[in-house]
Amino acid sequence: xxxxxxxxxxxxxxxxxxAHKAGEMGKKVLLIEKDALxxxxxxxxxxxxxxxxxxxxxxxxAMDSEKKxxxxxxxxxxxxxxxxxxxxxxxxxxxxxEFLMKSAKVDVVFGxxxxxxxxxxxxxxxxxxxxxxxxxxxxxxxxxxxxxxDLDHVVTSTEILSVEKLPSSLAVIGGGVIGVEFASLFSTxxxxxxxIEMLDEIIPMADKEIAKLLRREMKDVTFNLEAKVTRIDEKxxxxxxxxxxxxxxxxxxxxxxxGRRPNVANLxxxxxxxxxxxxxxxxxxxxxxxxxxxxxxxxxxxxLAHSAxxxxxxxxxxxxxxxxxxxxxxAIPWAVYSLPEVAGCGLTEQEAKDKNIDVKVVSTQMRSNGxxxxxxxxxxxxxxxxxxxxxxxxILGIQLIGPYSSEMIHSAAVIxxxxxxxxxxxxxxxxxxSVSEVMKDTIVSLAHNL
Amino acid sequence: xxxxxxxxxxxxxxxxxxAHKAGEMGKKVLLIEKDALxxxxxxxxxxxxxxxxxxxxxxxxAMDSEKKxxxxxxxxxxxxxxxxxxxxxxxxxxxxxEFLMKSAKVDVVFGxxxxxxxxxxxxxxxxxxxxxxxxxxxxxxxxxxxxxxDLDHVVTSTEILSVEKLPSSLAVIGGGVIGVEFASLFSTxxxxxxxIEMLDEIIPMADKEIAKLLRREMKDVTFNLEAKVTRIDEKxxxxxxxxxxxxxxxxxxxxxxxGRRPNVANLxxxxxxxxxxxxxxxxxxxxxxxxxxxxxxxxxxxxLAHSAxxxxxxxxxxxxxxxxxxxxxxAIPWAVYSLPEVAGCGLTEQEAKDKNIDVKVVSTQMRSNGxxxxxxxxxxxxxxxxxxxxxxxxILGIQLIGPYSSEMIHSAAVIxxxxxxxxxxxxxxxxxxSVSEVMKDTIVSLAHNL
Numbered sequence: 001x002x003x004x005x006x007x008x009x010x011x012x013x014x015x016x017x018x019a020h021k022a023g024e025m026g027k028k029v030l031l032i033e034k035d036a037l038x039x040x041x042x043x044x045x046x047x048x049x050x051x052x053x054x055x056x057x058x059x060x061x062a063m064d065s066e067k068k069x070x071x072x073x074x075x076x077x078x079x080x081x082x083x084x085x086x087x088x089x090x091x092x093x094x095x096x097x098e099f100l101m102k103s104a105k106v107d108v109v110f111g112x113x114x115x116x117x118x119x120x121x122x123x124x125x126x127x128x129x130x131x132x133x134x135x136x137x138x139x140x141x142x143x144x145x146x147x148x149x150d151l152d153h154v155v156t157s158t159e160i161l162s163v164e165k166l167p168s169s170l171a172v173i174g175g176g177v178i179g180v181e182f183a184s185l186f187s188t189x190x191x192x193x194x195x196i197e198m199l200d201e202i203i204p205m206a207d208k209e210i211a212k213l214l215r216r217e218m219k220d221v222t223f224n225l226e227a228k229v230t231r232i233d234e235k236x237x238x239x240x241x242x243x244x245x246x247x248x249x250x251x252x253x254x255x256x257x258x259g260r261r262p263n264v265a266n267l268x269x270x271x272x273x274x275x276x277x278x279x280x281x282x283x284x285x286x287x288x289x290x291x292x293x294x295x296x297x298x299x300x301x302x303x304l305a306h307s308a309x310x311x312x313x314x315x316x317x318x319x320x321x322x323x324x325x326x327x328x329x330x331a332i333p334w335a336v337y338s339l340p341e342v343a344g345c346g347l348t349e350q351e352a353k354d355k356n357i358d359v360k361v362v363s364t365q366m367r368s369n370g371x372x373x374x375x376x377x378x379x380x381x382x383x384x385x386x387x388x389x390x391x392x393x394x395i396l397g398i399q400l401i402g403p404y405s406s407e408m409i410h411s412a413a414v415i416x417x418x419x420x421x422x423x424x425x426x427x428x429x430x431x432x433x434s435v436s437e438v439m440k441d442t443i444v445s446l447a448h449n450l
Numbered sequence: 451x452x453x454x455x456x457x458x459x460x461x462x463x464x465x466x467x468x469a470h471k472a473g474e475m476g477k478k479v480l481l482i483e484k485d486a487l488x489x490x491x492x493x494x495x496x497x498x499x500x501x502x503x504x505x506x507x508x509x510x511x512a513m514d515s516e517k518k519x520x521x522x523x524x525x526x527x528x529x530x531x532x533x534x535x536x537x538x539x540x541x542x543x544x545x546x547x548e549f550l551m552k553s554a555k556v557d558v559v560f561g562x563x564x565x566x567x568x569x570x571x572x573x574x575x576x577x578x579x580x581x582x583x584x585x586x587x588x589x590x591x592x593x594x595x596x597x598x599x600d601l602d603h604v605v606t607s608t609e610i611l612s613v614e615k616l617p618s619s620l621a622v623i624g625g626g627v628i629g630v631e632f633a634s635l636f637s638t639x640x641x642x643x644x645x646i647e648m649l650d651e652i653i654p655m656a657d658k659e660i661a662k663l664l665r666r667e668m669k670d671v672t673f674n675l676e677a678k679v680t681r682i683d684e685k686x687x688x689x690x691x692x693x694x695x696x697x698x699x700x701x702x703x704x705x706x707x708x709g710r711r712p713n714v715a716n717l718x719x720x721x722x723x724x725x726x727x728x729x730x731x732x733x734x735x736x737x738x739x740x741x742x743x744x745x746x747x748x749x750x751x752x753x754l755a756h757s758a759x760x761x762x763x764x765x766x767x768x769x770x771x772x773x774x775x776x777x778x779x780x781a782i783p784w785a786v787y788s789l790p791e792v793a794g795c796g797l798t799e800q801e802a803k804d805k806n807i808d809v810k811v812v813s814t815q816m817r818s819n820g821x822x823x824x825x826x827x828x829x830x831x832x833x834x835x836x837x838x839x840x841x842x843x844x845i846l847g848i849q850l851i852g853p854y855s856s857e858m859i860h861s862a863a864v865i866x867x868x869x870x871x872x873x874x875x876x877x878x879x880x881x882x883x884s885v886s887e888v889m890k891d892t893i894v895s896l897a898h899n900l
Contacts, residue, residue, distance in 0.1 A: 013882060042820070046883045051824035058515040062522050065508040069532025072512050074523040082519025089824045096818060306882040313876070325877075333881040343881070368546060370492070374501035374539045407854040408885040410878075411861035417878045420869050426763070427775075428860075430866045431783040431793070432463060432756040433496045436860040 007130040012039025014296030015136030023104025027375040035447030051086040056188040115269040123299040139260035139297035148232030171237040172252035177204035179257035184338035285315035335406035343405035345412035346397035364442040370433035457580040462489025463588030464746030464758030473554025494608040501536040502653040506638040549659035565719040589710035598682030621687040621701035625652035629707035632786035781866040785856035793855040795862035796847035808840040814892040819881035
């Protein structure tokens with residue numbers, strides 16, 4: 001029986017980062033992956049969707065740049081080429097992870113892990129032992145078992161990434177990040193898209209005004225909010241609308257994107273404390289069982305790739321580092337790579353109210369910004385919204401809708417994590433002309449009110 | 451004679467920001483502009499170039515997106531349309547500044563300002579008086595008086611912005627930011643471009659490795675470094691190369707972009723201390739004469755629009771605020787909006803050495819980054835370089851080359867101004883997948899070495 005210092009189960013952005021870091025620290029590490037290195041994020045999530053959304057953005061630009069001086073004829077979309085580019089991106093990243101594991105001397109074994117005891121893991125009939133285990137088994141798409149959910153044209157986010165032909169119409173069940181990104185992708189490529197969402201707004205972590213603006217900007221998508229899907233047949237998706245009336249929408253293809261469920265099925269022999277299907281962890285990522293940690297989607301704390309990676313850091317630092325490291329969740333940025341993009345970090349106005357924090361809120365239209373205007377024109381929508389603690393003027397939240405949002409929002413994480421105040425940001429120089437200035441300008445506009 | 455609390459001379463990103471801020475504070479303000487609201491930046495600088503460079507980027511994308519699935523036929527560039535879009539951007543921004551001045555009750559008068567005394571300003575024969583004056587007269591393109599400099603086809607950055615037809619070849623004299631941006635613009639649009647630069651590298655504030663990479667990426671541009679232009683005739687630009695040999699390059703059009711000179715000509719009666727053609731100021735932006743401040747290019751401290759705006763803040767805070775405010779120059783970001791973009795903030799390795807600061811330097815290829823790879827492919831160039839104080843691990847400098855650089859670099863200003871250390875940034879979560887992660891990943895890679 002092979003013995004390790006650490007066994008990591010799952011090689012997504014939680015697992016591979018943990019394995020690499022521990023390996024670099026000189027630990028003997030085994031990484032177990034049941035499918036493909038990089039997990040859902042690299043193979044069926046973050047990466048392929050961003051590759052395809054970039055293709056869609058280029059397609060939109062090609063269709064719509066005449067006013068800016070670019071004249072093109074006969075624009076068409078070659079789905080096979082876009083899919084091949086996407087696959088090449090995935091393959092390159094997988095090779096990168098493979099290389100990282102080799103360089104950190106991490107052993108990798110492919111197969112489904114099962115547990116004999118709290119120190120023994122079985123893969124393909126072979127037994128491995130380790131002092132410590134990090135569970136990073138991720139999550140899977142939830143499928144609601146309504147009539148018709150098992151029809152061939154009803155797919156999850158994994159299957160839709162390998163379509164060979166665009167449907168003429170797509171119904172998206174669920175208006176969260178995944179649903180909205182696919183709605184944006186397919187709609188931009190000319191597919192008639194309808195989103196059916198149970199709640200009263202899409203993108204639950206977004207500020208309501210920003211989510212509403214996103215719906216308005218996704219002009220060709222029909223959004224049905226407060227609508228509950230009841231059944232699916234070969235031609236239609238049936239739902240009850242907010243008034244309780246039975247409605248239907250025709251759909252060639254149906255994407256079920258109603259959420260993700262932590263993968264805890266195989267963990268039973270570990271006797272970890274599990275609450276509502278999530279492995280319970282503390283802020284060091286320790287589970288209820290000594291020497292077993294759980295990071296990423298499986299603990300349900302924050303279902304984002306970058307949260308998983310940071311949790312990996314925290315877990316390994318607590319296992320092998322000099323100092324305690326603790327996970328914090330108040331400054332984790334998120335981004336929706338729709339056209340236009342939306343991103344945020346920290347508290348929304350509503351969340352601040354729910355926590356009884358007295359806040360000032362201010363927002364700025366991006367069209368007051370020089371670069372935004374130069375690139376998008378005076379009728380384009382874009383908004384920056386800032387939430388500031390009224391008592392201390394510490395910046396608590398930043399949300400953005402508009403181009404570059406996903407590449408600008410990291411500075412919100414820096415600002416919020418560093419607990420910067422309005423008057424401190426006012427002294428920082430942002431480059432001109434850049435869309436990023438809108439964040440400073442919005443913050444500075446609060447200087448008068450504090 | 452009309453009397454004001456403050457007269458601001460020049461309405462660029464220094465002047466109009468100062469006038470607006472003082473007006474908002476309830477001061478009676480006069481803003482004098484000799485030409486167009488917004489000054490060079492809005493009318494003949496930052497904004498029009500960014501508008502045209504965006505058109506060029508869209509053109510490049512239209513020509514080169516087949517592998518990503520976007521098939522187009524017959525791509526052509528409509529210069530008149532791009533110029534009209536650019537002009538619309540300028541006009542909208544000018545209206546915005548006009549509106550800002552009105553809302554802050556700032557009087558605006560158009561005409562060349564001359565000075566009768568240290569409190570009296572003459573415009574179009576009318577005299578105005580004020581307790582305080584802010585000089586924000588900007589700078590002008592330097593023209594070196596070599597034989598042929600006055601030929602019709604030899605232009606500055608102002609004139610080149612209104613060309614009606616693309617030249618077939620362009621020689622750019624000077625490889626600074628302005629020269630490189632125009633070289634990138636025209637080259638992308640199919641013009642044969644040669645850059646002739648006196649120094650041994652382009653973009654003086656860039657790290658040498660990054661500047662070299664930019665040259666390599668601007669594939670269709672010929673760069674002649676350590677070359678001194680001697681004369682220009684109707685067909686050629688003549689220069690002496692690094693070996694002292696006389697060479698020439700054929701050019702339909704010649705752009706002279708060898709630098710900018712502060713506009714101090716009319717300031718003589720103010721008897722300000724002027725050194726090497728720059729108005730001498732302290733870190734409160736005060737000149738040698740009480741109640742006269744000088745901001746922006748005219749003081750020669752940092753010829754960047756955003757430096758001017760921050761200096762405007764500092765000047766007005768010192769004039770009317772509760773607390774002293776001081777200008778700092780160590781964390782001012784800069785960006786070159788070429789294809790690809792380059793940006794930086796803080797010290798380069800060389801600058802740190804010159805200051806005898808012991809530093810650690812590390813760089814990361816952007817192609818290790820998921821989003822970069824998805825959007826640009828595995829052969830694309832992109833680099834992030836970080837300079838860290840070896841003793842304290844405080845981050846001193848960040849430089850980038852690659853897409854989004856101009857929209858990411860503001861976070862470097864936040865980090866450097868906040869004196870964050872490597873281990874502090876390591877705990878901040880950056881969104882995945884975003885190119886911005888490369889900055890964190892590069893910083894974190896130093897954590898092992900400190």
